[in-house]
Amino acid sequence: MSNEKILIVGAGRMAQAIIKGLKKADFTNVMVANKGNQERLEEVESRFNVDSTTQWQEHVSDQDIVILAMPPEAHEQVLSELAPVMTNQLIITVAAGIDVSYLEKRLPEGTAVAWVMPNTAAAKGESITLFTPGKNVSDEQEYFIEKILFSIGKFKKLNEQQLHALTPITGSAPAFIYRMALTLINKAKETGVSEVVAKQLVAQMIRGSAEMLNSELKCTADLIDEVASPGGVTAAALSVFDQYQFDQMMNDVLTACYERAKQ
Ligand SMILES: NC(=O)C1=CN([C@@H]2O[C@H](COP(=O)(O)OP(=O)(O)OC[C@H]3O[C@@H](n4cnc5c(N)ncnc54)[C@H](OP(=O)(O)O)[C@@H]3O)[C@@H](O)[C@H]2O)C=CC1
Ligand SMILES: O=C(O)[C@@H]1CCC=N1
Incomplete structure (x- = not known):
C-alpha cells in the first residue's frame, strides 16, 4: 500500500490511464479534479474509487504530490492558481511541451517539479514513460516519481531536450x-x-x-x-x-x- 497523497488535476484520457495504474499499485490517497465536466468527474470517482473535488485549490496544502494532466494550454492559468496555495508539494506535469524550466519559472523558488511523458498504455501498466526531474527534486521525491511511474509501466530518466524530441x-x-x-x-x-x-x-x-x-x-x-x-x-x-x-x-x-x- 502507498500512502502518498496525490492530487490529479485533469480527469481525461491520460489522467484516467494514470489513475488506473495507481489504483492497481494500491495508491490509496488519490484525489482528482477537472475543469468543470461534472459528469466525467463523477464517473472517474466511482469507476476508480478515488476522491474528487471541484475546488482543487483548497486541497493542495494537504497533498504530497500534484500531477497536472490537463492540456498544455491550460498550464499558464492553473500554475498561477497553484503557486499561491502551494506548501512544498512535488509538482509533476504530463503535458507535451511543458518542461521543467517552464514549471520552475512559474512556481515559487525552490519548488520540486518534474516533467513526465507517458502514453495511454499506462492503463494496462505498459507505458514507456520518460521523465526529467527539476533541479530541486530530492532523492526521496525522485523515488516517489519512480514509484508512480513503475505503477504504469517502464520508465527512463532523460534530459529536457531528449523529452521534447x-x-x-x-x-x-x-x-x-x-x-x-x-x-x-x-x-x-x-x-x-x-x-x-x-x-x-x-x-x-x-x-x-x-x-x-x-x-x-x-x-x-x-x-x-x-x-x-x-x-x-x-x-x-x-x-x-x-x-x-x-x-x-x-x-x-x-x-x-x-x-x-x-x-
Ligand atoms: N492522451 C495521451 O496519449 C497523452 C497525453 N499527454 C498529455 O496529457 C494531457 C491531457 O491530455 P488528455 O488526457 O489526452 O486530454 P483530455 O482532453 O482527455 O483531458 C483533459 C482534462 O483536462 C481537464 N482540464 C482542462 N483544462 C483544465 C483546467 N483549466 N483546470 C483543470 N482541469 C482542466 C479537462 O477537464 P474536463 O473533464 O472538465 O473537460 C479534462 O479532464 C495533455 O497535456 C497531453 O499533452 C501526455 C502523454 C500522452
Ligand atoms: O496528442 C497529444 O497532444 C498528446 C501528447 C502526446 C500524446 N498525446
Missing part, C-alpha cells in the same frame, strides 16, 4: 501504430473474419513483433530482412513503402508532432 516517439506514436492496425483490421475483416478475430490477429502480430524488436540478438534491419524472403511477397510490399516515400513521410509526421508541442 522523444515525445512524438513514445507519447504520440501509439496512435501511429493504432492507425496502421485499423487499416490491417479493416482489411482482415474483408476476408470474412469477425471484428474480434481481426483485432486478435493484428494485436498478436504487433505483440510478437514487439517481442522480436526487444531481442538483443538482431538489429531492426535484420528483422525486416528476415521477413522479406528474396523476391517474395513482403519484398513486393516493401517496395510500395519506398514508392510512397515512407521514411520521408514518417520524418514529416514526427516533425509535425515536435513543432506542435513547441507552440
Whole structure:
C-alpha cells in the first residue's frame, strides 16, 4: 500500500490511464479534479474509487504530490492558481511541451517539479514513460516519481531536450501504430473474419513483433530482412513503402508532432 497523497488535476484520457495504474499499485490517497465536466468527474470517482473535488485549490496544502494532466494550454492559468496555495508539494506535469524550466519559472523558488511523458498504455501498466526531474527534486521525491511511474509501466530518466524530441516517439506514436492496425483490421475483416478475430490477429502480430524488436540478438534491419524472403511477397510490399516515400513521410509526421508541442 502507498500512502502518498496525490492530487490529479485533469480527469481525461491520460489522467484516467494514470489513475488506473495507481489504483492497481494500491495508491490509496488519490484525489482528482477537472475543469468543470461534472459528469466525467463523477464517473472517474466511482469507476476508480478515488476522491474528487471541484475546488482543487483548497486541497493542495494537504497533498504530497500534484500531477497536472490537463492540456498544455491550460498550464499558464492553473500554475498561477497553484503557486499561491502551494506548501512544498512535488509538482509533476504530463503535458507535451511543458518542461521543467517552464514549471520552475512559474512556481515559487525552490519548488520540486518534474516533467513526465507517458502514453495511454499506462492503463494496462505498459507505458514507456520518460521523465526529467527539476533541479530541486530530492532523492526521496525522485523515488516517489519512480514509484508512480513503475505503477504504469517502464520508465527512463532523460534530459529536457531528449523529452521534447522523444515525445512524438513514445507519447504520440501509439496512435501511429493504432492507425496502421485499423487499416490491417479493416482489411482482415474483408476476408470474412469477425471484428474480434481481426483485432486478435493484428494485436498478436504487433505483440510478437514487439517481442522480436526487444531481442538483443538482431538489429531492426535484420528483422525486416528476415521477413522479406528474396523476391517474395513482403519484398513486393516493401517496395510500395519506398514508392510512397515512407521514411520521408514518417520524418514529416514526427516533425509535425515536435513543432506542435513547441507552440
Ligand atoms: N492522451 C495521451 O496519449 C497523452 C497525453 N499527454 C498529455 O496529457 C494531457 C491531457 O491530455 P488528455 O488526457 O489526452 O486530454 P483530455 O482532453 O482527455 O483531458 C483533459 C482534462 O483536462 C481537464 N482540464 C482542462 N483544462 C483544465 C483546467 N483549466 N483546470 C483543470 N482541469 C482542466 C479537462 O477537464 P474536463 O473533464 O472538465 O473537460 C479534462 O479532464 C495533455 O497535456 C497531453 O499533452 C501526455 C502523454 C500522452
Ligand atoms: O496528442 C497529444 O497532444 C498528446 C501528447 C502526446 C500524446 N498525446
